[in-house]
Amino acid sequence: MTPQKPDTTEIAIVGAGPAGVAAAVIAARAGAAVTLLDENTNAGGQYYKQPTLTESGHKYPNSLASNIQQGRELLAGLNHPGIDLQCDTLVWNVSPEELVLYLCGPTGARALQAKRIIFSAGAYERVMPFPGWTLPGVIMAGGAQLMLKAQGLLPGRRFLLAGTGPLLQLAAVQLLEAGADIAAIVELQPRAEFLRTASKLWGHWDKLGQGIANQKKLLQAKVPIKYGHTIARALGENEVSGAVIMKVDGDGRPIPGSETTLEVDSICLNYGFIPATELPGIAGCAQYFDYNFGAYATKTNENLETSVAGIFAAGETCGIGGADVALLEGQLAGAVAARQLGLDPDTDEATLCQKQLQARTVAASLGKMFPVKPGLCALATDGVPVCRCEEISAGEVRAAIRMGVVQLNQLKPWTRVGMGRCQGRICGEILRQIVAHETGLALQEIQPFTARAPVKPVLLEEVGGAVADTGELTWEDHVGGYGVART
Numbered sequence: 246m247t248p249q250k251p252d253t254t255e256i257a258i259v260g261a262g263p264a265g266v267a268a269a270v271i272a273a274r275a276g277a278a279v280t281l282l283d284e285n286t287n288a289g290g291q292y293y294k295q296p297t298l299t300e301s302g303h304k305y306p307n308s309l310a311s312n313i314q315q316g317r318e319l320l321a322g323l324n325h326p327g328i329d330l331q332c333d334t335l336v337w338n339v340s341p342e343e344l345v346l347y348l349c350g351p352t353g354a355r356a357l358q359a360k361r362i363i364f365s366a367g368a369y370e371r372v373m374p375f376p377g378w379t380l381p382g383v384i385m386a387g388g389a390q391l392m393l394k395a396q397g398l399l400p401g402r403r404f405l406l407a408g409t410g411p412l413l414q415l416a417a418v419q420l421l422e423a424g425a426d427i428a429a430i431v432e433l434q435p436r437a438e439f440l441r442t443a444s445k446l447w448g449h450w451d452k453l454g455q456g457i458a459n460q461k462k463l464l465q466a467k468v469p470i471k472y473g474h475t476i477a478r479a480l481g482e483n484e485v486s487g488a489v490i491m492k493v494d495g496d497g498r499p500i501p502g503s504e505t506t507l508e509v510d511s512i513c514l515n516y517g518f519i520p521a522t523e524l525p526g527i528a529g530c531a532q533y534f535d536y537n538f539g540a541y542a543t544k545t546n547e548n549l550e551t552s553v554a555g556i557f558a559a560g561e562t563c564g565i566g567g568a569d570v571a572l573l574e575g576q577l578a579g580a581v582a583a584r585q586l587g588l589d590p591d592t593d594e595a596t597l598c599q600k601q602l603q604a605r606t607v608a609a610s611l612g613k614m615f616p617v618k619p620g621l622c623a624l625a626t627d628g629v630p631v632c633r634c635e636e637i638s639a640g641e642v643r644a645a646i647r648m649g650v651v652q653l654n655q656l657k658p659w660t661r662v663g664m665g666r667c668q669g670r671i672c673g674e675i676l677r678q679i680v681a682h683e684t685g686l687a688l689q690e691i692q693p694f695t696a697r698a699p700v701k702p703v704l705l706e707e708v709g710g711a712v713a714d715t716g717e718l719t720w721e722d723h724v725g726g727y728g729v730a731r732t
């Protein structure tokens with residue numbers, strides 16, 4: 246099979262969230278030909294997700310209106326002749342030497358060669374397992390928000406929100422405004438610790454103001470906030486009918502005898518976020534361990550260049566930072582990439598860089614407020630599934646650890662964890678927590694799964710153009726196991 250010649254562009258951007266959109270707009274205004282790719286149907290990413298239904302048929306809570314409007318204003322910038330926005334297009338592989346991206350979209354599989362690539366693929370929500378966490382009715386808090394934002398849907402009637410971090414209270418307010426009943430918010434951090442660390446945000450009035458406004462709304466609606474608690478079990482046969490919550494000690498370990506049962510039909514979880522680093526990982530971009538958020542992220546220099554020539558990273562993929570950081574980093578990456586192509590963007594990169602660093606400092610303070618505590622691993626008792634795709638239990642993982650298997654890449658062939666549809670995006674962080682808890686290793690000593698193409702499921706028939714004839718594959722290709730990614 247003769248491989249198709251790749252399409253070409255000057256700057257290819259993966260991910261049309263705040264970072265990717267900001268990068269595209271700045272670079273296109275400077276005169277660059279930009280291709281902006283997103284697997285979603287619309288641009289906007291997670292924070293600026295836009296309603297997919299027509300305006301007249303769509304309801305969303307008041308608290309989301311300004312968010313949706315801000316997103317609309319940002320996305321208006323994409324209406325520029327230099328920007329080719331391609332939605333419903335998954336980037337499933339990258340070849341760093343030639344700066345070629347492999348895409349799968351409405352017109353089938355293609356390759357796209359760029360002079361510069363910007364990865365702005367965002368983040369995933371982090372979860373910690375407990376008995377019943379795979380029951381229908383247990384979803385992620387961000388997932389519930391997205392259903393509200395994009396489709397005006399409430400995923401249940403009576404909710405428990407559990408985990409740690411500011412998203413719990415924000416999502417609760419949005420669900421409340423959409424007519425939901427909130428049984429409780431269960432926050433892992435003890436109240437005193439929460440207030441002590443919150444005081445570090447002194448001076449950052451917008452962040453404090455948002456938090457206080459949310460707390461006020463929750464207080465008015467008489468929503469109990471249980472600090473220093475965790476969800477311990479989801480109840481129900483075929484779907485959620487209740488939840489057991491428990492007090493935790495300083496390590497996050499549930500305290501026996503402190504159980505309370507709540508009647509709910511939906512449980513929304515969030516334990517913060519994990520940077521999406523698969524594509525930079527395949528490209529060979531160096532990563533660093535972000536101690537503030539307890540996860541690996543893509544390493545960049547102050548200009549947001551990664552360790553691989555021609556490849557930039559911006560937004561959550563470089564470390565959890567929030568939408569403000571993503572916007573600033575998108576602008577900076579777009580401007581620097583355009584300047585490297587000999588263009589003259591209308592930006593002051595030094596100022597952008599300074600603002601971005603300040604915004605990252607605030608984000609880091611927030612991250613430190615909401616650590617995932619190791620004692621939570623006690624909830625993943627041996628029968629609890631930790632890799633839902635391959636149905637591998639915590640007990641099977643512990644048995645492998647007892648045999649001396651302590652790195653995720655070793656656990657994978659040993660137990661099949663991380664080999665399913667999610668490719669380790671959900672279970673990878675859970676496994677790192679369990680290995681750390683069982684072995685006493687520090688989280689940063691446990692390397693993430695090696696990223697492999699295709700980063701997300703693609704149909705073999707769709708990527709046929711990028712598949713070599715099996716006759717052309719060598720034994721090394723086969724033992725690599727990913728002939729599909731070869732051209």
Ligand SMILES: Cc1cc2nc3c(=O)[nH]c(=O)nc-3n(C[C@H](O)[C@H](O)[C@H](O)COP(=O)(O)OP(=O)(O)OC[C@H]3O[C@@H](n4cnc5c(N)ncnc54)[C@H](O)[C@@H]3O)c2cc1C
Nearest residue numbers: 260262263264284290291292336367387560561567568571
């Ligand atoms: C579910 C969820 C809910 C959130 N809710 C909030 C909130 O309410 N408030 C808040 O402050 N922050 C929220 N965040 C954090 C928020 O993501 C960031 O602050 C902000 O959106 C980061 O912008 P970004 O551009 O870096 O990434 P994102 O906005 O996440 O955008 C990344 C984009 O990349 C696309 N993408 C990823 N991989 C590929 C691929 N291989 N091929 C093609 N496209 C790809 C995704 O579809 C997405 O559109 C949420 C995050 C998540 C994951």
